[in-house]
Amino acid sequence: MSLNHETLASLVRPDSVNKRVYTDPEIFVLEMERIYGRAWIYVGHESQVKAPGDYHTTRLGDQDVVMVRASDGQIHVVYNRCPHKGAQIVPDGDGSAGKFFRCPYHAWTFKLDGTHLSAPLRNGLQNTCFDPKHPDFSMRRLARVDSYRGFVFASQASDGPDLKTFLNGVASSIDNLCDRSPVGEVEVTGGVFRVLQRSNWKVFYENLHDTMHAPVTHESSVVSARSQAAEMGAMPFELLIMDGNGEPYEFWEKLELRAYEYGHGYMEGIFDPTAATRDPVSNAHFAALAETYGEERARGILGMNRHNTVIYGSGSPHTVFQQFRVIRPIAVDKTLVEIQVFRLKGAPEAVFDRALTYANVINSPSSNVMPDDVEVYARCQQGNQTHGGDWVSMHRYAGTDRAVEDGFVSINGTSELPMRNQFAAWKRFMVDDAAQTQKQTQNQGDA
Template sequence: MIADDELAALVRPDSVNKRVYTDPAIFALEMERIYGRAWIYVGHDSQVPNTGDYHTTRLGDQDVVMVRAADGAVKVLYNRCPHKGAKLVSEGDGCAGKFFRCPYHAWTFKLDGTHLGAPMRDGFEGTAYDPTNPQFSMAPVARVDSYRGFVFASQSAEGPSLRDFLGGVASSIDNLCDRSPVGEVEVVGGVFRVLQESNWKVFYENLHDTMHARVTHESSFRAARDEAAAIGEMPFELLIQDGNGEPYTFWEKLELRAYRGGHGYMEGIFDPGAATRDPVARAHFECLSEAVGEERAREVLGMNRHNTILYGSGSPHNVFQQFRVIRPLAVDRTLIEIQLFRCKGAPDAVFDRALTYANLINSPSSNVMPDDVELYRRCQQGNNTRGGEWVSLHRYAGTDRMLPDGAVSTNGTSELPMRNQFAAWREYMLADVPGEAAHAAA
């Protein structure tokens, strides 16, 4: 066991020790103290629309299943049969029907996990087997709650409410849903999966790392510009790749906002005024205006956020209706799942555009994602050498402005988001009360 004072010494106000990325013992503690305490995104309730529908995923190192129970409620259960410990359902989505049935010895369970039956019950007479004893049921995760259809679970019976946990980034979920004329979104289609040979925290840091874009993604934005020059226009498919090539002066002007618990958002990099010019965005604006009025439609579509961080869960993207779910597998293995959402009632072209964005920017075969994956891998490899002990977070350290609802950067190239994430990491790893992560030091 790593002592608390040893853990505390790994995080400084302007740097962190490389062990936080490379030490398997620290990773094991993270699964217990972060993923065992925080509210973690499980899935969207649209993934389990009917009774018996289920969606499998992980809470840290724990396999769980989200299911629509007979009473219509969404439950989250550990994916384990209490008899021999077998996983009850395989990975992915499906329908259990009226009950779960273990494929090993046919023990059955109600959709809320309660023990239903076992074959040849006579063999249990005179033993401690008791179908009413929770020991013989599927175990539920301690707490489950949802926010506008987004289902979260916490393995701790104590801690802040989901709404308190989300804090200021709840507004990003609100905006994603409010882009629908009926205020609802649904997961549509399959899921992109990217396996990264790197620690889970590297992905969170990169989401708001504005200094890397024009360097790491130089090949893709230059190719986009060359193609645009050849055809004489910059269509959407090229525009979204060209965005990474903006000069440093552009990135310096963006707002970075950090909230307690490691959450935050980055101001959008695409022009929100396109709502009245681009044909797809204009159709979306007109449709939304009919439902909520022009003023409200402009407010909703004008919220310009590129990436939001829900620490421990991943990153929803408002404009292009997706959620990059971040699942740690090992100290040097991370699975990214990209879910796509349809804004109910919005023109089909809005979802088509989101699908195009995901394919060209986030998919395993995109022109952009492989750049990031390669650099994440190099970070993991470099931090396993004897070339140094500390990772720098010095950029604009000490200049962040503290506001009542969070911190904001004085420069869009600041490493405020990384410092904020590690302030939360330190609190989770040391705190007695789950989720009581503090703001990053200004």
């Protein structure tokens, strides 16, 4: 079946989507071009490249890129490719390039912004079209790079909304994460977990705000946590955060779900924000914030209770336990998730220790919770490859989404509003914006 605009549009209904959006390799290729090739995508945090020459490698869709800090302090994002033979300039991971990039193949060198610096035995390039000032002989920079409170995003498209417009209402989640520091700054530290999932990248985004799955998928870890707590006669933090998934449906129905343009949104938190008056770690955190901001603002910062925020195409910041789950598509049925943990500068060390505990217990590859999700994601991928049906339901509370000034809000916390909103954005990127770009290109050709 041809993947023209009409075909792609027919795969998304107001209350369901065709399973091809998860299983078709051709659609995956188009997603890398039309979504990851145009949207603002999270590259990394400024704290990962603290000194000039420091770099951090990652992927934007199917493109390997390098975030680097230059000698003037500016951060650049360049494709990880030497223009000579196409070799990757730096290996996967973090490191320091020193004062310039040097290709390991033929020693071509480049300034830290990617500009061509030198090539050995340049006399052999004389009387040719070689021009060191021509962009073809430099490492290519991404079209647009911007930072929001230290979080660096890049877009491969030269046009489109600016970063703040793109983030819309979820920028407030980044604000809250940073404001939880008494000095308003955070830094990535403590290492990064990596989880390779055998499923399409969109499944994880849907699950982040899927409140119906928690007491079912995570039943085993909830039962284990409660059993151990009963034996201990107490519910320590490590068990409490596992037990949170076991709340009854009545609890989940009362939560608020928000949806914004471009597929973003957030889910109201599931842990009690008033714990700052009882829990010793939160109490110390509150005291540190109150000393800087005053008690009223400190209560407001800690009282913004969000569980998972979705930045569509990038991943999910968690403000309460200062994580960022970065979601990277690898193939139509393979997704890499990186869990970054942030230290709140100026906050008590116990706050960071708690964040590490949460990452280990809930998000790490060896946790008691993450494997539940990874298993059902894989089952969704496998099930959608059978002949058991063509459509994936997103009917819960369809047609009841309440429009607000900057997006939509659910009338029930078990609504599938987030999934419908994500596929509205998917359709816009894949069909509407692509059709508009094609039309503009044709008009330019006709002119």
